[in-house]
Amino acid sequence: MNNSTTANIGAIFSNEIRNRWKGVMIWVVSWAAMSAMLMLFFDTLAASKDQLEAVFSTLPPELFSAFATDLKTLGTIEGYINSQLLSLLMIAGPIWAAWFGSQLIAGEHSSGSISWLLVQPVSRFASYTAKVSAGIFWMFLANGLIMAATVIFTLLLTQVNDIPWNYFAGVTIGLSLYSTVFLLVGNLVGILHKQSSGILAGAGLMAFSFTANLISAIENTPEFFKYLSLYYYFNVEKLSNGQTLGGEILLLPAICLVLIVLGFQIFRSKDFS
Amino acid sequence: MIATHLHFGKSWSIFEYMSSTLLQAKDLTHLYSPGKGADKVSISVEPGEVVGFIGPNGAGKTTTISMLTGLLTPQSGSLEILGQPLQQKSDFTSIYSELGYLPSDSSYYKGISAEAMIDYAIELRNGDQKALRKQAHSFASRLDLDITKKISKLSLGNKRKVGIILSIFFNPKLIIMDEPTTGLDPLVQKETLEILNEMSNQGAGVLLSSHNLAEVDQICDRVIIIKAAQVIFSDKVSAIKKLAQKRIRFEFGASATMTQIEAVTNKIGKLTDGEVIVLENHGELLSNKASEVVSLLISEGISEFTVENPSLEKMFINYYKK
Numbered sequence: 001m002n003n004s005t006t007a008n009i010g011a012i013f014s015n016e017i018r019n020r021w022k023g024v025m026i027w028v029v030s031w032a033a034m035s036a037m038l039m040l041f042f043d044t045l046a047a048s049k050d051q052l053e054a055v056f057s058t059l060p061p062e063l064f065s066a067f068a069t070d071l072k073t074l075g076t077i078e079g080y081i082n083s084q085l086l087s088l089l090m091i092a093g094p095i096w097a098a099w100f101g102s103q104l105i106a107g108e109h110s111s112g113s114i115s116w117l118l119v120q121p122v123s124r125f126a127s128y129t130a131k132v133s134a135g136i137f138w139m140f141l142a143n144g145l146i147m148a149a150t151v152i153f154t155l156l157l158t159q160v161n162d163i164p165w166n167y168f169a170g171v172t173i174g175l176s177l178y179s180t181v182f183l184l185v186g187n188l189v190g191i192l193h194k195q196s197s198g199i200l201a202g203a204g205l206m207a208f209s210f211t212a213n214l215i216s217a218i219e220n221t222p223e224f225f226k227y228l229s230l231y232y233y234f235n236v237e238k239l240s241n242g243q244t245l246g247g248e249i250l251l252l253p254a255i256c257l258v259l260i261v262l263g264f265q266i267f268r269s270k271d272f273s
Numbered sequence: 274m275i276a277t278h279l280h281f282g283k284s285w286s287i288f289e290y291m292s293s294t295l296l297q298a299k300d301l302t303h304l305y306s307p308g309k310g311a312d313k314v315s316i317s318v319e320p321g322e323v324v325g326f327i328g329p330n331g332a333g334k335t336t337t338i339s340m341l342t343g344l345l346t347p348q349s350g351s352l353e354i355l356g357q358p359l360q361q362k363s364d365f366t367s368i369y370s371e372l373g374y375l376p377s378d379s380s381y382y383k384g385i386s387a388e389a390m391i392d393y394a395i396e397l398r399n400g401d402q403k404a405l406r407k408q409a410h411s412f413a414s415r416l417d418l419d420i421t422k423k424i425s426k427l428s429l430g431n432k433r434k435v436g437i438i439l440s441i442f443f444n445p446k447l448i449i450m451d452e453p454t455t456g457l458d459p460l461v462q463k464e465t466l467e468i469l470n471e472m473s474n475q476g477a478g479v480l481l482s483s484h485n486l487a488e489v490d491q492i493c494d495r496v497i498i499i500k501a502a503q504v505i506f507s508d509k510v511s512a513i514k515k516l517a518q519k520r521i522r523f524e525f526g527a528s529a530t531m532t533q534i535e536a537v538t539n540k541i542g543k544l545t546d547g548e549v550i551v552l553e554n555h556g557e558l559l560s561n562k563a564s565e566v567v568s569l570l571i572s573e574g575i576s577e578f579t580v581e582n583p584s585l586e587k588m589f590i591n592y593y594k595k
Contacts, residue, residue, distance in 0.1 A: 004399060007396075008397055011393065011396040011397055012397075015382070015393055018385070019382055019384055019385070022384075111380050111383075112376070112378040112379075112380025113380045113381050113382060115344060115374075115376040115378065115380070116374075116376065116380070116381060116436075116439065118343070118344060119342050119343070119344070119365075119369050119372065119374045120369060120394065120397045120398070121366060121367070121369040121370035121397065121398060121399070122366070122369075122397055123363065123366045124362065124363070124366075268362065268363070269346070269361075269362055271339075271344065271345045271346055272344050272345075273335070273336065273339035273344045273345040
């Protein structure tokens with residue numbers, strides 16, 4: 001890579017950061033507010049943990065599993081975050097990430113600005129690298145900020161003093177990788193077809209992953225169902241039980257890599273007229 | 274060959290490239306369906322030349338331009354820009370530093386100001402950033418554009434101005450513009466054409482797709498007409514005009530009698546509009562019957578006799594009627 005390519009990647013990357021920071025901040029602030037609201041109720045819930053367990057134990061366990069809720073850890077801050085915050089974030093986040101990904105290139109195609117960008121003295125490799133890097137950067141930053149806000153609100157609004165740092169670090173990394181998969185799916189399908197298809201593909205993958213996870217929790221379901229869900233590779237229950245994410249999480253960066261390469265192969269020869 | 278060594282804002286000179294064709298497209302084809310797209314379109318642009326590329330909506334202008342700019346892959350044909358054969362999309366990257374392109378749709382990043390957009394374009398180019406910025410600002414001033422405004426707040430015409438500036442501020446050797454003056458007021462249209470004229474005088478080649486035949490007539494050296502995906506005419510503007518026949522108009526005065534009118538119509542032709550005879554096929558009339566026509570004018574109460582030069586628009590419409 002020569003100096004000019006590096007400079008071009010830098011310029012496009014900076015432009016992506018400038019253009020998208022407002023949207024990302026709205027997303028982060030919304031989830032931080034949600035996190036703050038949830039933390040207000042944690043102490044009350046932790047105090048009545050035993051009664052809740054008694055009520056919840058009458059409900060099917062598959063339901064809890066599907067929403068990343070573990071009755072044994074519900075009274076802990078990790079279990080509480082899993083069941084109240086992450087269960088929602090892992091459904092809404094992928095749709096947002098796929099929308100974000102579809103904006104990177106397909107969004108420029110639908111708005112028309114790609115006709116300008118692609119006739120600048122910049123290789124398609126540089127444009128693609130800069131845009132995808134900026135997208136990944138935002139996924140990690142957005143999830144990092146949401147988790148950082150959750151840590152702060154845990155300290156401010158609950159009686160928890162001992163922050164489970166390993167849990168938060170694991171969630172931040174896992175959630176960022178999980179979102180990045182959807183970002184890249186949105187980007188890839190958007191380039192292949194159009195922006196709205198990118199969003200739909202992301203939403204479809206999320207629905208499929210959620211359903212596969214739900215089915216896999218049902219008794220006597222063939223084991224392979226759990227492998228079809230991204231929840232298996234980013235297992236937040238493991239984290240709340242004091243374990244690490246495990247080797248399964250490595251599949252997410254591998255999927256990301258494949259999606260990045262595939263996206264570039266399509267983009268490099270794609271007609272944009 | 275031009276002997277003088279004229280320098281421009283960049284390191285190239287007119288002497289350097291005056292002898293080579295800037296754009297040479299041969300039989301470029303990209304058909305979406307029969308007659309839709311571009312079918313064996315050949316175009317060339319020489320240094321210092323302004324070529325008009327005209328045709329109605331859907332004739333294949335934008336498809337052709339998309340192929341010329343590397344946004345669309347031709348199904349067949351060959352393309353050479355600045356002496357470089359272009360076969361794959363990656364081949365285009367190096368020529369983009371010398372190619373100014375204005376797409377038909379002026380869409381840029383809405384959330385930023387025109388100035389930030391220009392700065393971004395400058396950032397993506399090698400060269401003296403200060404000089405490029407100065408040049409861009411000078412064009413903005415000539416086109417009467419307030420660059421501090423956000424792009425989303427600009428009118429269609431002002432967005433067009435941003436596009437024009439972005440396509441020329443770096444003194445490209447080849448400029449391809451798709452409907453450059455759409456949405457511009459007459460004064461800015463004139464200024465835009467003047468800028469293009471200056472750039473072509475400095476040696477740049479310009480390919481201008483337009484619906485505005487008056488502007489093509491005014492600025493272009495050569496015109497290419499495309500119809501149903503195929504080029505049907507390509508020659509100098511003066512050549513297309515020579516092909517056309519002048520119109521002769523005879524208008525009777527209010528005092529002319531029916532006998533007088535009949536005397537003229539019997540010799541020349543029928544009334545076409547009230548008390549007016551308009552002749553398109555004047556060639557024979559003027560060469561063989563000139564004395565007859567003149568004596569008729571004197572004797573039969575014709576108040577006006579005019580020979581009208583054909584406009585490019587008229588020629589264009591004639592071509593399309595064929």
